[in-house]
Amino acid sequence: MKTHTLLILALLSIALACNDDETSPQTTSSSTITFNMEHTWDDTTVSSNDFNTLKFANANGETMSITKLRYLISNITFTPTNGETITLEGYELIDLTNNTNLNTGILGRIPNGTYSNISFTFGFNNADNYNNNYQDLNSALWNVPGLLGGGYHYMQLEGKFIDNTTTEKGYAYHAIRAVDNSGDTQKFEDTFFTVNLGSTTISKDTTFNIAMNIAEWFKTPNTWDLNVLNTMLMPNFDAQLLMFQNGQNVFNLKSID
Amino acid sequence: MAVIICTSCTTTDDGIGDYIPTPSRLEVPTLFEENIIPPIIPSSNLQTEEGVALGKLLFFDPILSSNNTLACADCHATANAFTDPDRFSDGIDGRRGTRNAMPLFNLAWNYNERFLWDGSAFSLEQQAFAPVTNPIEMNSTWQAVVDKLKQDTTYPELFRKAFGTAGIDSIRVTKAIAQFERTLISSNSKFDQFLRGQTTLTPQELNGFDVFMDEARGDCFHCHGSDKNPLWTDNAFHNNGLDTTFKDLGLGAVTGDPADNGKFRSPSLRNLAFTAPYMHDGRFNTLDEVINHYSDGLKPSSTIDPLMKKVALGGVGLSPTDKADLKAFLLSLSDFNFTNASKSQP
Numbered sequence: 001m002k003t004h005t006l007l008i009l010a011l012l013s014i015a016l017a018c019n020d021d022e023t024s025p026q027t028t029s030s031s032t033i034t035f036n037m038e039h040t041w042d043d044t045t046v047s048s049n050d051f052n053t054l055k056f057a058n059a060n061g062e063t064m065s066i067t068k069l070r071y072l073i074s075n076i077t078f079t080p081t082n083g084e085t086i087t088l089e090g091y092e093l094i095d096l097t098n099n100t101n102l103n104t105g106i107l108g109r110i111p112n113g114t115y116s117n118i119s120f121t122f123g124f125n126n127a128d129n130y131n132n133n134y135q136d137l138n139s140a141l142w143n144v145p146g147l148l149g150g151g152y153h154y155m156q157l158e159g160k161f162i163d164n165t166t167t168e169k170g171y172a173y174h175a176i177r178a179v180d181n182s183g184d185t186q187k188f189e190d191t192f193f194t195v196n197l198g199s200t201t202i203s204k205d206t207t208f209n210i211a212m213n214i215a216e217w218f219k220t221p222n223t224w225d226l227n228v229l230n231t232m233l234m235p236n237f238d239a240q241l242l243m244f245q246n247g248q249n250v251f252n253l254k255s256i257d
Numbered sequence: 258m259a260v261i262i263c264t265s266c267t268t269t270d271d272g273i274g275d276y277i278p279t280p281s282r283l284e285v286p287t288l289f290e291e292n293i294i295p296p297i298i299p300s301s302n303l304q305t306e307e308g309v310a311l312g313k314l315l316f317f318d319p320i321l322s323s324n325n326t327l328a329c330a331d332c333h334a335t336a337n338a339f340t341d342p343d344r345f346s347d348g349i350d351g352r353r354g355t356r357n358a359m360p361l362f363n364l365a366w367n368y369n370e371r372f373l374w375d376g377s378a379f380s381l382e383q384q385a386f387a388p389v390t391n392p393i394e395m396n397s398t399w400q401a402v403v404d405k406l407k408q409d410t411t412y413p414e415l416f417r418k419a420f421g422t423a424g425i426d427s428i429r430v431t432k433a434i435a436q437f438e439r440t441l442i443s444s445n446s447k448f449d450q451f452l453r454g455q456t457t458l459t460p461q462e463l464n465g466f467d468v469f470m471d472e473a474r475g476d477c478f479h480c481h482g483s484d485k486n487p488l489w490t491d492n493a494f495h496n497n498g499l500d501t502t503f504k505d506l507g508l509g510a511v512t513g514d515p516a517d518n519g520k521f522r523s524p525s526l527r528n529l530a531f532t533a534p535y536m537h538d539g540r541f542n543t544l545d546e547v548i549n550h551y552s553d554g555l556k557p558s559s560t561i562d563p564l565m566k567k568v569a570l571g572g573v574g575l576s577p578t579d580k581a582d583l584k585a586f587l588l589s590l591s592d593f594n595f596t597n598a599s600k601s602q603p
Contacts, residue, residue, distance in 0.1 A: 051516070052514075052516035052560075053516075067562075067563055068563075133291070133292065133485070135291075135292060135293055135294050136294055138292045138293050138482075138485040138486050139293040139294045139368065139486065141478070141479065141480070141482050141483075141486060141491050143478070143482075143483050143485045143486070145470035145471070145472075145478060145483065146470070146484075147467060147470055147471060158563040158564070159563060160563060167569065168557075168559075169568070169569075170561070170562070170563025170564065170565065170566070170568070171563055172479075172563050172564055231472075231563070231564075231566045232472050232473045232476075232566065233472075234472045235471075235472055235473060
């Protein structure tokens with residue numbers, strides 16, 4: 001099985017001209033940071049070669065396939081033990097379907113030193129989601145309809161499953177900012193979330209190997225029933241909250257090289 | 258210090274020397290520039306004024322066919338947004354294929370550069386190769402075409418100016434045609450004008466746009482985009498539930514992957530007023546038939562796209578009002594300026 005990895009070389013686009021800050025311990029050199037995004041179904045590695053086959057069993061017992069997986073991460077943040085937090089500008093639309101990262105070319109370096117936490121945002125925070133018009137994301141048809149508040153998707157996970165009548169059906173597990181359109185005014189609830197990778201010391205070019213366990217989207221804390229929740233989930237306020245809750249357990253840091 | 262730039266400085270009066278073609282930038286519409294990434298122009302075939310003019314001439318010239326009766330434009334007519342109003346196009350011998358000719362516009366924004374319904378052409382240049390030698394289309398040979406062009410009184414000079422040096426071959430023919438095709442830009446529909454604040458939409462058109470963008474009703478936007486993407490297509494491949502079994506494998510015949518069987522490239526929804534019949538095989542004569550298909554006529558198959566909902570019921574079952582409004586919106590994407598005489602036969 002071919003192991004799919006997506007390399008994200010993170011750009012330090014903020015000014016590194018803070019070398020005159022004599023209180024900062026990390027001023028002498030810097031290193032390239034790489035995010036290597038891997039994907040699993042529990043303990044089994046998943047690549048696009050595994051797509052289009054009913055080979056996965058979710059927590060609710062349905063057999064299912066994956067036909068598409070795209071998701072957005074942003075706000076890659078380095079929190080030093082001493083000094084100012086560094087948040088990288090930009091974002092990555094990771095497309096496992098086509099084995100591409102559509103926002104390639106993000107390259108840069110991070111000052112060497114000890115960081116108490118490194119994190120990223122799954123999706124966009126509200127400022128990033130609504131205040132910018134991203135040409136590359138528009139080109140990738142990543143938009144959320146204005147009826148649902150606009151902005152952009154956080155994830156598109158699609159495939160087929162065998163329902164409780166043994167019929168093959170499609171599902172479209174699309175994550176966006178939750179919106180309730182049932183009242184006179186739209187009610188929103190944030191569903192982006194921060195993924196904390198923990199502390200580390202950076203003294204050389206470093207790769208963070210991060211895994212998305214796709215099975216977790218259907219497992220914890222909410223056992224997802226595809227018979228009930230399969231399509232038309234974008235306007236489903238409650239479904240979006242369930243996705244948000246399950247998303248908390250999806251990512252984990254496997255190793256640092 | 259005066260610098261004299263001679264744009265044809267190495268040309269001799271007898272027209273056999275080299276020539277420097279004039280670079281020609283694509284006119285990128287405002288809505289495109291604001292919302293999507295730039296067009297794809299291959300570095301091996303940069304746009305020039307002379308190249309575009311030559312490509313236009315070739316596009317409309319039946320000289321590319323073996324008996325000089327069929328031009329590209331015969332199956333890609335200006336008045337039809339460069340497609341064929343017939344379900345299947347007639348070749349020079351009256352033979353017909355099994356697919357509807359695709360319309361031609363905004364081709365430089367096909368970022369994956371997979372052309373034709375099945376993605377079998379990997380560039381516009383490559384696409385232009387096939388019809389010339391296809392027995393049921395122009396049924397010629399490249400050697401015969403090149404010989405005719407060389408013997409023509411005007412083409413040799415036009416090729417020299419388009420490519421800087423004398424010489425005619427199949428690569429230059431297809432490059433010139435591709436340059437012309439990249440200039441076929443449609444960006445002035447009523448909906449474009451609405452987005453630019455130049456007109457208003459009717460309540461019916463506005464509701465139709467809502468149907469288009471509503472995941473519980475039309476849900477057209479996942480494959481055809483939105484007001485943030487003026488292409489109105491993802492240029493990707495989908496099985497949209499036309500058949501339970503496939504006579505035409507589409508992308509699957511190209512990739513050899515059964516998971517791609519029955520998948521065809523999403524066409525743009527621009528200019529639907531001119532591009533009937535619809536679908537890869539032109540099976541639907543009207544937009545009403547198309548909308549009814551998505552609403553009530555979906556057929557299950559192993560590769561049907563997950564975004565096709567309620568397949569067991571035939572679809573989401575749009576109301577008559579939503580169907581009518583969706584049609585009104587879709588027609589607002591038609592660009593009547595595009596089909597006027599400006600792009601017609603030279």
